[in-house]
Amino acid sequence: MTGYRLRWMSRRSRVQFAELLKVQGKLALREPYALFGGLALPAILLAVFGFIGQAQPGNVGSTGLTIIDLWTPTILVLSIIFISVSLPNTLVRDREIGWLRRISTTPLHPSRLLAAQLIIDLILAAAAVLIVILEGALVFGASLHVQILPFAVSLLLSIVELFALGLVLVALVPTQTVAQPVAGVVTFGLMFLSGLWVNPAQVDDPLRTIMYYSPSGAAVRAVLDSAFNGGPSYAGLLTMAVYAVIFGFIAVRYFRWE
Amino acid sequence: MSHASRELTGDASEGSHAKSQSVVTVEHLVKRYGRLVAVNDVSFSIREGEIFGLIGPNGAGKTTTVECISGLRAPDSGSISVYGLSPQKDRNKMREFAGVQLQESALPPRIRVGEAVKLFASFYSDPQDPNELLESLGIKEVENSAFRKLSGGQKQRLSIALALVGNPKLAILDELTTGLDPEARHETWSLIERMRDRGVTVILVTHFMDEAERLCDRLALINHGTVRALDTPEAIAAKAGGSRVRFAPSQPVDEQTLRAIPGVNEIERKERYVTVTGTGDLAGALINALAAIGVRVSEVEARAGNLEDAFIKLTKDDASSVGKGVQA
Numbered sequence: 001m002t003g004y005r006l007r008w009m010s011r012r013s014r015v016q017f018a019e020l021l022k023v024q025g026k027l028a029l030r031e032p033y034a035l036f037g038g039l040a041l042p043a044i045l046l047a048v049f050g051f052i053g054q055a056q057p058g059n060v061g062s063t064g065l066t067i068i069d070l071w072t073p074t075i076l077v078l079s080i081i082f083i084s085v086s087l088p089n090t091l092v093r094d095r096e097i098g099w100l101r102r103i104s105t106t107p108l109h110p111s112r113l114l115a116a117q118l119i120i121d122l123i124l125a126a127a128a129v130l131i132v133i134l135e136g137a138l139v140f141g142a143s144l145h146v147q148i149l150p151f152a153v154s155l156l157l158s159i160v161e162l163f164a165l166g167l168v169l170v171a172l173v174p175t176q177t178v179a180q181p182v183a184g185v186v187t188f189g190l191m192f193l194s195g196l197w198v199n200p201a202q203v204d205d206p207l208r209t210i211m212y213y214s215p216s217g218a219a220v221r222a223v224l225d226s227a228f229n230g231g232p233s234y235a236g237l238l239t240m241a242v243y244a245v246i247f248g249f250i251a252v253r254y255f256r257w258e
Numbered sequence: 259m260s261h262a263s264r265e266l267t268g269d270a271s272e273g274s275h276a277k278s279q280s281v282v283t284v285e286h287l288v289k290r291y292g293r294l295v296a297v298n299d300v301s302f303s304i305r306e307g308e309i310f311g312l313i314g315p316n317g318a319g320k321t322t323t324v325e326c327i328s329g330l331r332a333p334d335s336g337s338i339s340v341y342g343l344s345p346q347k348d349r350n351k352m353r354e355f356a357g358v359q360l361q362e363s364a365l366p367p368r369i370r371v372g373e374a375v376k377l378f379a380s381f382y383s384d385p386q387d388p389n390e391l392l393e394s395l396g397i398k399e400v401e402n403s404a405f406r407k408l409s410g411g412q413k414q415r416l417s418i419a420l421a422l423v424g425n426p427k428l429a430i431l432d433e434l435t436t437g438l439d440p441e442a443r444h445e446t447w448s449l450i451e452r453m454r455d456r457g458v459t460v461i462l463v464t465h466f467m468d469e470a471e472r473l474c475d476r477l478a479l480i481n482h483g484t485v486r487a488l489d490t491p492e493a494i495a496a497k498a499g500g501s502r503v504r505f506a507p508s509q510p511v512d513e514q515t516l517r518a519i520p521g522v523n524e525i526e527r528k529e530r531y532v533t534v535t536g537t538g539d540l541a542g543a544l545i546n547a548l549a550a551i552g553v554r555v556s557e558v559e560a561r562a563g564n565l566e567d568a569f570i571k572l573t574k575d576d577a578s579s580v581g582k583g584v585q586a
Contacts (some may be wrong), residue, residue, distance in 0.1 A: 012383065019380035023373050030368040030404075090366075098363035105328055105358040106381045106424070107350065 016108055017116065024116040028124065033089050037082030038124045042075050042132050049075070050140035065228060068142040072132060073223035074194055077216055079128035080159055081190045083121050084166035088179040091117060091170045101258040110257050118163065125159050150226035157240040158219035162190075164247035165215060171254040190216040212236075215243050281306045281428065281459055282327060287336035289322050296322040298483035299336070309450065309460040311470040311477030311491075315573055319483040320463045321361055321432055327461065328358045328430050340428065354383065357426030359417050361433045361463070367406035371397055374405070375419050382424035395419050395449065411442030418449060422458075429453060432463040447473055467566040471495075479572055486572045491565050500563045500571075503541045504533040508554040519547045531557075
């Protein structure tokens with residue numbers, strides 16, 4: 001047994017990957033979609049609800065929470081949704097134009113390109129979370145008293161689950177022209193289920209249950225509960241974990257490099 | 259001779275026989291897509307340092323063949339060896355020394371020329387200097403331009419840069435000059451010649467006969483997935499293309515007389531001109547034979563057969579033998 005020491009990457013692989021991350025990062029900054037959807041749009045949405053909150057101060061109904069408190073988790077999840085559905089925009093294109101195939105003729109395995117893209121989007125998601133939390137707290141005075149661990153776990157599971165859904169789209173959608181409308185429909189579905197327009201607490205079953213156990217609804221509820229209600233329910237976290245596994249399985253099963 | 263000793267002599271003679279050694283061998287390659295047989299029993303070998311052409315009409319199986327050589331596709335049967343490696347099993351090792359330029363492969367629209375070349379350089383253990391490469395390809399001045407802003411010629415040169423930046427021993431170039439203007443094509447040709455001068459073995463896929471004639475040391479003409487001719491461009495042109503003589507006889511000559519002249523294959527008449535195609539010293543034979551029966555010839559125009567004639571003849575033979583319709 002020679003390779004006893006566990007080595008994740010050789011030195012050369014690290015150099016390769018660093019260069020790849022740099023280029024993918026630059027490309028992400030030049031592509032308007034993920035940046036606008038992931039960073040600018042949530043900031044604008046939060047501002048809209050922030051101003052509504054200032055116009056209608058005080059708690060919403062019997063929740064004990066202000067408008068900005070209530071909407072911040074939804075907007076956090078929305079920014080993750082926007083970044084996830086931007087995955088097919090770049091990856092389906094890269095596959096369609098033959099870039100992934102071109103990469104596969106070099107010593108670099110194209111899975112590294114996928115990994116680099118996911119890391120870039122993870123950084124974007126982290127930036128979006130920071131922007132929304134800071135904007136909510138500093139500009140609109142949203143409550144910052146959250147339990148860090150459940151909050152972080154809920155956000156992380158949301159990211160994993162929704163990114164996996166994005167990769168399902170990458171795997172199943174054949175071309176860029178199809179990717180645009182499909183991503184649009186999925187985005188709107190997820191936005192609705194997250195409770196952006198209709199709060200699940202205010203609708204009857206079965207819609208309420210559907211929303212609570214949908215990918216985006218479960219995410220919003222877990223983030224909200226970990227911020228204000230003493231922690232997310234295990235059922236909610238489990239729902240997201242199950243989605244992550246199912247989506248991950250479909251994405252891996254049907255992913256094509258060319 | 260035992261297997262072991264053959265290996266030993268093979269190793270010992272590697273240096274001295276480098277020029278004539280086969281570095282790529284393809285044997286009885288077969289590749290099907292569903293029911294369509296794209297490549298049907300193709301065999302050839304490529305020597306170190308030569309430019310080897312694969313020519314043939316669209317859909318002949320050229321691209322499939324090079325895709326199998328570069329390990330992008332698995333053959334259904336037959337064997338391929340590239341510098342002693344199997345493109346399927348040793349794909350990782352092969353990627354280090356084989357540079358590939360794919361047909362219809364684009365880059366992300368917003369990646370810049372310099373970024374792309376530097377990125378690719380980072381993939382290889384012993385890359386060329388990206389700056390020098392850009393300089394030598396004449397795209398240094400568009401280093402900071404995005405891929406989508408490049409002209410067709412600049413895109414092709416970038417594509418060549420990506421194929422060369424890893425210092426490959428073998429470059430596989432598929433439809434390199436398609437869509438380029440004549441000037442850019444000629445520039446690209448000199449680039450490929452410079453690659454050969456540096457000792458790179460080149461596999462060139464093309465459907466341009468002038469390109470193949472100018473660049474290739476040897477070539478395989480492929481049609482309907484089979485090799486129809488395998489030789490130097492000159493030899494293929496001479497064998498299959500034949501030469502052509504057009505002249506105006508002082509008086510009408512009947513078909514039988516012309517057919518009796520050695521080397522004559524085909525006869526065509528247009529107004530007062532007769533065009534004869536055939537092999538050998540056609541013009542000399544014609545003039546002598548006609549002079550012997552008192553016919554003078556004037557306005558003689560002779561042309562040696564070229565690759566294009568050979569190409570048309572060989573692919574036409576196939577079309578008539580297969581029936582109508584060439585699979586596109």
